[in-house]
Amino acid sequence: MLFITNRFPKQSIKTTKGRSFDFDLKNNAASNSVFFCEYHKKGDCTELGSIPFLQRLKDAKYRQVLIYIHGFSNLPEAVFDGAMEFQRLCDQKKKGEILVIPLIWPCDDDLGIVQDYWDDQKAADQSAFAFARVLEKFMNWRSDEKHNPQSDPCLKRINVLAHSxxxxxxxxxxxxxxKYDLANGVPLLMRNTFLVAADVVNETLHVGERGELICHASRNVVVYYASDDLALRASKASNLKNKIASRRLGHxxxxNMDLTPRNVYAVECDDVNNAYDSPKGHSYFRSGRKKGKPGLVFDHIFATLLSGRVFPEDEFRRTTIIRE
Structure with a gap:
């Protein structure tokens, strides 16, 4: 499985193509360097370098790419487990359609959710600069005549799934x-962006708010939420402790849907989230009641990936409820 990370390796931070890459789990600082790698099995990763990595993406026998950005308090092996589960479900539905690429940022492994939460929140913010470099590298590579001549362009569709x-x-x-690399706003880069159990304030996608750029960069933005998501209740308690009193988007x-851009859609998952991920009701976007069998939330995500439309039966619809 290909992946990108800004976690520090035990080795030097200098990129060396073909070397072993071992995560330094004791160092949860956000590196400004990014590493383009391949995961083989537990404890066995190889660094590829950005150009070989992007060429592998281009040559892969998949029609679309799904960048998976994991949530807080997830160490790399847990991220790989979740990403590979999602990959298997995609392959069950349609082989050669979706290639899952995890984006691994430095979560903490301390004990205690409040300590983890605030350390991870800082790491999430600090990781932005490294991953902005990934976007810039991709745009430069895609427009480079040497790597993507007009006779052989990269035609992969790019999607993002961000969890928690x-x-x-x-x-x-x-x-x-x-802010730092673009002159006239973000380009329309993603076909679909799925925001699952989002641990950000619920006004973030409103016009004029910080998350509006997600809408500008995406054809569709689909929000999956559940009011009884216990992990987000802990998040809300942590935020209240620090005098931030706003509901979470994933709750x-x-x-106010009227204040969001027209390409934002909302999907309520209250009826299935705890059945799919008991008892927290937080990671409900992969398997359903039985591990390895897709749940209805996954089915909706995959149908959107295939068609590029959230509600193809009704072009004006913007909300729905998932029920078994």
Whole structure:
């Protein structure tokens, strides 16, 4: 499995193509360097370098790419487990359609959710600068006549799935990219962006708010939320302790759909989230009641990936409820 990370390796931070890459789990600082790698099995990763990595993406026998940005308190092996589960479900549905690429940022492994939460929130913000470099590298590579001549362009469709605090990573990355590298706003880069159990304030996608750039960079932005998501309740308690009193996007969906851009859609998952991920009800976007069998949330995500439309039966619809 190909992956990108800004976690420090035990080796030098200098990129060396073909070397072993071992995560330094005791160092949870956000590196300004990014590493383009391949995961083979537990404890066995290889660094590829950005150009070989992007060429591998281009040559892969998949029609689309899905960048997976994980949530807080997830160490690399847990991220790989979740990403590979999602890959298997995609391959069950349609082989050669979706290639899953995890984006791994430095979560903490301390004990205690409050300590983890605030350390991870800082790491999410600090990771924005490194991952903005990834976007800039991709844009430069895609427009380079040597790597992508007019006779052989890269035609892969790019999608993003951000889970939990991964939504903060995505939001801050686009903000940093827009501020430091772009002149006229972010380009329309993603076909679909899925915001699952998003641990950001529920006004973040409103016009004029920090997350509006997610809408500018995406054809479709789909928010999946559940009011009884216990992990987000802990997040809310942590924020209240620090005098931040706003509901989370992953709890309630957008605060006011009329204030969001027209390409934002909201999907309530209250009826299935705890059945799919008991008892937290937080990671409900992969398997359903039985591990290895797709749930209805995954089915909706995959159908959107295939068609590029969230509600193809009704072009004006913007909300729905998932029920078994």
């Amino acid at each position: 605090m991964g939504n903060r990573v995505l939001r801050q990355t686009l903000a940093a990219w827009n 309630s969906g957008p605060e």
